[in-house]
Amino acid sequence: MLRFLGKPVLGLIVLILFVKNQPVQAREGAVSFNGVFLSMPSNPDYSVWSGNQRYGAQYDVTAVTDEIRILENLRLYEHGRLICTMKIVPGSDLMISNSGVMVFMDHARHDRGELTLHFVDRRGRLLLSDTFHGACLFGFSVSGNRFGVGDRSGFHVLYPETGARLLLPKADRFDFDAGGDAVVLTRESTLSVYRNGRLTGSIKLDSQFIRRVRWSKDGKRIGVIDKHGFTIYDGESFETKGELALSEPLSFRDLRAAESGWEAGVHERTETVSQGFVYRFDSSGFLLEQIHGARRDLPSVRRPDGKSLKKGEEDALPWMFQPFDQMPTVWNYYEQHMGAGTYTYLHQGLDLIVPENEPTYAVEDGFVKCVLTLGGEKYWRLAVSPIQTVGVSDGWLYAHLVEGSIQVDVGDAVSRYDYLGDIVQWYQDWGHIHFVNIRDHGLIWRYDDGEWGINFNPLLVMAPDSDFTAPVFSSVRPGRKMLFTNNMNWSYLDPDSLWGDVDLIVKLHDYVGDSPWQQPAYETYYWVRSLPDRALIFPRTTGHRLNHAYPFYASSWYTPYARILYREDDNLRASSWMSLNRNYYHILTHDDGDTCLTLQEEDRAFATADYPDGPYRFYVEARDEWGNSSTDSMDVVFRNGITSVQADNTGMEPVFRLEQNVPNPFNAETRMDYYLSRPARVRIGLYDMTGRRVALLDEGLRPAGTHRVRYRGDHLPSGVYVCRFESGTRVEVRKWILMR
Numbered sequence: 001m002l003r004f005l006g007k008p009v010l011g012l013i014v015l016i017l018f019v020k021n022q023p024v025q026a027r028e029g030a031v032s033f034n035g036v037f038l039s040m041p042s043n044p045d046y047s048v049w050s051g052n053q054r055y056g057a058q059y060d061v062t063a064v065t066d067e068i069r070i071l072e073n074l075r076l077y078e079h080g081r082l083i084c085t086m087k088i089v090p091g092s093d094l095m096i097s098n099s100g101v102m103v104f105m106d107h108a109r110h111d112r113g114e115l116t117l118h119f120v121d122r123r124g125r126l127l128l129s130d131t132f133h134g135a136c137l138f139g140f141s142v143s144g145n146r147f148g149v150g151d152r153s154g155f156h157v158l159y160p161e162t163g164a165r166l167l168l169p170k171a172d173r174f175d176f177d178a179g180g181d182a183v184v185l186t187r188e189s190t191l192s193v194y195r196n197g198r199l200t201g202s203i204k205l206d207s208q209f210i211r212r213v214r215w216s217k218d219g220k221r222i223g224v225i226d227k228h229g230f231t232i233y234d235g236e237s238f239e240t241k242g243e244l245a246l247s248e249p250l251s252f253r254d255l256r257a258a259e260s261g262w263e264a265g266v267h268e269r270t271e272t273v274s275q276g277f278v279y280r281f282d283s284s285g286f287l288l289e290q291i292h293g294a295r296r297d298l299p300s301v302r303r304p305d306g307k308s309l310k311k312g313e314e315d316a317l318p319w320m321f322q323p324f325d326q327m328p329t330v331w332n333y334y335e336q337h338m339g340a341g342t343y344t345y346l347h348q349g350l351d352l353i354v355p356e357n358e359p360t361y362a363v364e365d366g367f368v369k370c371v372l373t374l375g376g377e378k379y380w381r382l383a384v385s386p387i388q389t390v391g392v393s394d395g396w397l398y399a400h401l402v403e404g405s406i407q408v409d410v411g412d413a414v415s416r417y418d419y420l421g422d423i424v425q426w427y428q429d430w431g432h433i434h435f436v437n438i439r440d441h442g443l444i445w446r447y448d449d450g451e452w453g454i455n456f457n458p459l460l461v462m463a464p465d466s467d468f469t470a471p472v473f474s475s476v477r478p479g480r481k482m483l484f485t486n487n488m489n490w491s492y493l494d495p496d497s498l499w500g501d502v503d504l505i506v507k508l509h510d511y512v513g514d515s516p517w518q519q520p521a522y523e524t525y526y527w528v529r530s531l532p533d534r535a536l537i538f539p540r541t542t543g544h545r546l547n548h549a550y551p552f553y554a555s556s557w558y559t560p561y562a563r564i565l566y567r568e569d570d571n572l573r574a575s576s577w578m579s580l581n582r583n584y585y586h587i588l589t590h591d592d593g594d595t596c597l598t599l600q601e602e603d604r605a606f607a608t609a610d611y612p613d614g615p616y617r618f619y620v621e622a623r624d625e626w627g628n629s630s631t632d633s634m635d636v637v638f639r640n641g642i643t644s645v646q647a648d649n650t651g652m653e654p655v656f657r658l659e660q661n662v663p664n665p666f667n668a669e670t671r672m673d674y675y676l677s678r679p680a681r682v683r684i685g686l687y688d689m690t691g692r693r694v695a696l697l698d699e700g701l702r703p704a705g706t707h708r709v710r711y712r713g714d715h716l717p718s719g720v721y722v723c724r725f726e727s728g729t730r731v732e733v734r735k736w737i738l739m740r
Contacts, residue, residue: 031276031293032404034421035253035267038294046077048377050096051142054078055122057096059089064427065577066332066351066434067110068092069378076102076122083122090118093376097144101127101160105375111345111558113450115375117149119160127160136372136447141176148174148183152448155185157197166197170448173210177219182235184222186210188444191224193235203238205231208443209411212255216262216283223262223285225252227411230264232285242285253409261288269407272298274419299359301417309463315667316463317363320398320435321354324361324417327466328352330512331432332577333519334457335546337566337584339574344566346558348550349397349436350458356425357405360398360433361417363462368412369395369445377403378424383438383445384414386718392441394455399434400424410444439551453551456595456665456737457522459512459625460547470630471510471521471622476572476585482506482618482634483567487589487605490569495636501605504543504588505567506632508622509581520566520584521622522546528606531615531635538606539675539706541657542593543620544586547664549595549720549735564590564602588620594660595735608638656680658725658732661711665737671710672697672734674725678704683726686711686736689719697723713738 032038039051046056056077063070071089075082078100091104100122105115115135119127137150147158150171157166169192171185182195191213192202207226214223221241222233230252232242246252246266254265258280266277276293299322308325309316318324332338332351339345366384373380380403385395398420405422408414423431437455438445445452459465476483483505484493493502504526509518524543529536544565550558567585568574575582589606591597615637623629661672674682684697694716697709716738723734 031254031265031278033274033276033294033296034405034407035251035265035276035293036404036406037254037256037263037265038404048094048096050098050100051140052098054098055096055100056080057094057102061427063578066347066432068107069427076100076124078122084124086120086124091116091376093378095138095140095376097140097147098142099144101140101144103140103147103160105379107375107379110374115151117147117158119147119158121161128158128163130156130158130165132156134448134450136374137171137174138373138375139174141180142178143180146176146180146183148176150174150448152450155183157183168194168197172444172446173213175214177215178217179219182215182219184213184215184235186213186224191222191233191238193222201236201238203233209409211252211409214255214257214262217257217259221283223255223257225255225264227251227409230255230262230281230285232262232283242281244281244285244287251409261285265293266290267407274298274407298419301361301419303417311461311463311465311663317461318416319462320360320363320420320433321352321358322361325464327462327464327513328354329517330459330515330519331517333512333546334436334459335548335565336520337562337568337574338577339568344559344562344568344574346562346565348454348558349434351432351434353430353432354423356423356429356431357402358423358431360401360420360423362414362420363396363416365415366395366413368408368410368414369393369440369443370447371406371409372447373403374447378426380406380424381434382406382408382420383440385445388443390441390443392439394437394439395445397434397436397438400426400432450552453549455549457547457625459522460663461665461739465626466513467511467624467626468628469511469624470628471508471624473620473622473630473632474507474509476505476507481632482620484636488602495634497639498608498636499638499640500609501607503567503590503605504618504620505572506586506588506620506622508584508586510622510624512624516580518580518582518584520546521586522625523623524586524588525621525623526588527619529617529619530611531617534617537611537616539657540621542591542659543588544591545593545595545660547595547660548597549737550597560599560602561597564597564599594658594733595664595737596733609640609642611638611642612644613638613640613642656682656725656727656730656732658734660734661723661736665739666713667739668714669710669712670736671708672723673706673708675706676702676704676727680727684709685724685726687722687724689721694721 049056059071059074062072069092074086074089076084091106093105095103102120104118116131118129132151134152149156155168155171173186185192189205189208193200211225224231228246230244251267253267261282264279268275275295278291280288304325331353332347336347366386367388369383369385371382380401381399383395383397385393387393401421439453440451484502487501508521523545527540528538572585590604617635619633621631657675659673661670681701683699685693686695718740721736725732
């Protein structure tokens, strides 16, 4: 039912039923099947066009990476007539204003969280370039003489033709009036109006989940929609001038000013159909007519049986494409090492390749926390958290969706297997989803606050994982299976003359499922035996496990962490994104193998001087996330001028090694190993993030050797916990992640 000014209107319902039975006419006001307005291009071959359809552009995509597209040979048309060409395009996506000004979204330094905007006029002349951090809100004024950008520092009003700019407070939604001198902003439940940069008034709204805010054509009124409500305010007094409400299964998705009033994009979603409508209103919000938009019959969802959603003995999550029990092609791996000449990059999730327009489904129940773009139509994404809280929570990020297909908005509840939207075309006939579990706070997750962090490797909780190929060792150099260098030193040591604290480097690659792209090894271990007696002098120790959590998302922060996990120099270079055969030079002696990677671990190394000079053998084991493993070894000679090492004195603290729990994240049961070089008293406790101990895992005098503790967390809520190991004055911690 619809309500006008809070009261049911019978005549209004009759009008709606009458209009629904009329033949549908194609018109400019068409909406997608999700209720978002579409500008119908006069030339369907255009890649992008202006809102008034006067201008359209074509371009060629000549190369791609995970977040960058190389565009060339741009052609700009006005009413079908070619007016501008550009051989080199300075960006990965673009928008065109109603006046023909183009803005190119340059994602070249997305690793830093940067977006550079290049404004070019209709003749191809550069007007303005500016760089923003954490940008996630964009749009031209109707006239095209203003452009709005929301980033970490606030909301920027840019004047491309003069280069001037204004900085206003942060916003979630905005709109310019017809002249571009007034802008309305919303942030949470506050609506504010600025004229020529000066605040002229603000009000509190009833909803925190505002979907659109728009000026009327004459600039006298402001329209606001949330999921079920459309309200019209006076632009100066903020008095309510009209109000209308929708009931399920209808919801508002879009809004724009019309010549004589308003047009709203409305979405009707059932289990079988996604339908868009245009609702036309007069200036006071009285409903005049309803127009059918696009419609999609949704495919039936075939849920997998319970057996296919088991990962070992643990329940797992399905994949986000049908069939849900079939592993997609993995293009880029979690914490994969890539380089671009002057900087090193750690990939922040999984990239999975699928056909363009592939329907995407939720992997878990939850609430939508964000729907936004990081710059252009190819960069839309949404995130879903299993809990609705104003505090900190975790959730799944689905990136590179078609805006006109996205079925949900912030605040909506979704269930596992709900259809979320389609994957954009990224290159030729395929697209990809960037998928990762992230952390933020609030009912709304905002990219402009720099709080997004990544939590763990998604492959550990997705099923099935059809990975049956063990990692493969390659020679780092011809005739050299392994390389050694003094800790953080750029010259390499002769294996027959190792001295001091050394780093161990191996070259590995792995295949995930049937993917043709080589990936890094998920997990490595190393140990050392003396020769010729093959006595174990250094126990099996974790080199690294590609499952680290980071409290940030902009990957410029990852560069120093990449140097802990991987080696890169003039001779050992990372590969390009589109190389099937890639170079991963793993450093095993830095990371201590837990999920808490710290920059101090860069100082870790193997101390050859702790052992007498002589021959030794280094062993390395590489494992994938499914448990397939391979082992290799290399003989070396320690030469420090040391003929013997004094035995440890009685009473000295033992050497111990604390491994990461496996699996991690875990659903119910997990296990952890630790090693003692001699008998010692230990205490191992598990603590929540407030510091409260929730379990005592082990305590007492334990003999030398390797020990294992097991734990079931059935009574604990999902979240992050800290395992604290104490022996004498020595303390180490590991982060455990419990996911239900």
